[in-house]
Amino acid sequence: MSAGLLFLRLVLVFGWTIGSQCDSDVPPAHTIYDKLSIKRNISKRELKCKEGEYAAENICCKMCPPGSFKFGDCTKDKNTTCKPCIEGSTYVNYDNSLDKCRRCRSCDSELDLEVAEHCTVTQDTKCRCKQHYFCNSSGPCHHCDPCSKCENGAIEKECTPTTNTICKRNFWWILLVVVGIVIAIASLSAVAAYCYKKKRQDFDLNNQMRHWVVHKPPTPEMEHLVYPDVDLSTYIPAIVEEMTLTQVKNFVRRHEIPEPAIEQTVQDHLNDSTEQKIKLFHIWYQHHGMKGAYGNLIVSLRKFNMRTVADKIEKKLNVVTSSSQENGRSNINTAEQSSALSDGHNV
Structure with missing residues (x-):
């Protein structure tokens, strides 16, 4: 009986030893899951597709x-x-x-462009300059410039959509220009010498007489050159009413508004030129800001050879600003009168 118990005990010890060894060889379940996740992530990162x-x-x-x-x-x-x-x-x-x-791109006739090749499902529209115009850009053309005209028709190479006219050199003309420059410099030197002498004489005379200099008050014409800071956002429709679409485009382009922004604005309001003008002018005004915008607008228009437009816009805005100033003075006078009456009652 004791021998049977001893045999059974040896069997149990042997079985427990083998079971422990097997358990140590099997990793935990969470370790297996982590390894599988890492393999999936690695395979996802290493997914490389062929060309096309x-x-x-x-x-x-x-x-x-x-x-x-x-x-x-x-x-x-x-x-x-x-x-x-x-x-x-x-x-x-x-x-x-x-x-x-x-x-597809559109070829804007306002910028003197025309269609060279129409847009297809596999190719964008190709634009070119109209006759007697050329593009001065090495990349895609966004606007064209008029071809130069040669004096007396002395053309060496005709204007093309990508190059300007080349005129024949006229050496007599160059000589005349040089002579004219020399004469102009001599004349300016003589005038400068005369002015210096005259100012010197006036200075000596003033020192002798010792007169006080009386400064005249600024005239209305001088005050007219000082433009107030007016919020133009309310008056933009009235401003662009005096301008053509071409003039508005030229104005914003001269103030360095990017060409893609101009083209996108035109595309967004393709059949409404009034809305195109208003939106383009809003872009300029946001870019510039309120301070000095009124004066910049008027001065720029005159500088860009749009004096008539500048005068009309200035006349419109002067009516508004004058009315605002009158209302301001009226409010100040009313306040002063009220204060005076209040002081009188207190006395």
């Missing part, structure tokens, strides 16, 4: 061909869903995974 494919979730999808855009990603059972661009309106000129086609 793009990554979507955990698979590579074939890109849409030129002239179409991606409407839906591919799956294991279905290819990428592509839809065609709208002919004459949108385009894509390369293999892509875009969600929509790109908008």
Whole structure:
């Protein structure tokens, strides 16, 4: 009996030893899960698609061909869903995974451009300068300049859509210019010497007579040159009413408003020139700010050879500012009268 118990005890000890060894070889469940997650993340990071494919979730999808855009990603059972661009309106000129086609460019006749090649689903519109105009840019042309005219028709090379006219050199003309410059310099030197002598004489005379200098008060004409800071945002429709679309474009372009912003504004209001003018002027006003905007507007218009427009706008705004000033003076006088009456009652 004791021998049987001893045998049973040896069997149990042997079984426990083998079980412990097996348990030590099996990793815990959370360790297995972590290793699987790491493998999945590594495989996702290492997903590299071939040329002409793009990554979507955990698979590579074939890109849409030129002239179409991606409407839906591919799956294991279905290819990428592509839809065609709208002919004459949108385009894509390369293999892509875009969600929509790109908008075709328009050739603005106000900038002296015309269509060279119409837009297709695989190619954007190509513009060129109209006859007697040329583009001065090495990249895509955004506006054209008028071709130069040669004196007496002495043309060496005709104007093209990409190059200006080249005139023949007239050495007699160059000689006349040089002579004219020499004469002008001599005349200016003589005038400067005379003015210096005259001022010296006046200075000596003033020292002898010792007169007090009486400063005249500023005249209304001088005050007219000082422009108040007026909030122009309320009067923009009235301002652009006196200007053509071409003049507004020229004005904002001269004030370094980017050409893409101008083109986008025109596209957003394609059939409403009044709204185009208002929006373009708003861009300039936001860019400049209220301080000094009124004076900058009037001075710039005159500098850009739009004096008639400047006079009309100044006349309109002067009526408004004069009215505001009169109301301000009236309010001040009323306040002073009220204060005087109050003092009289107190006495």
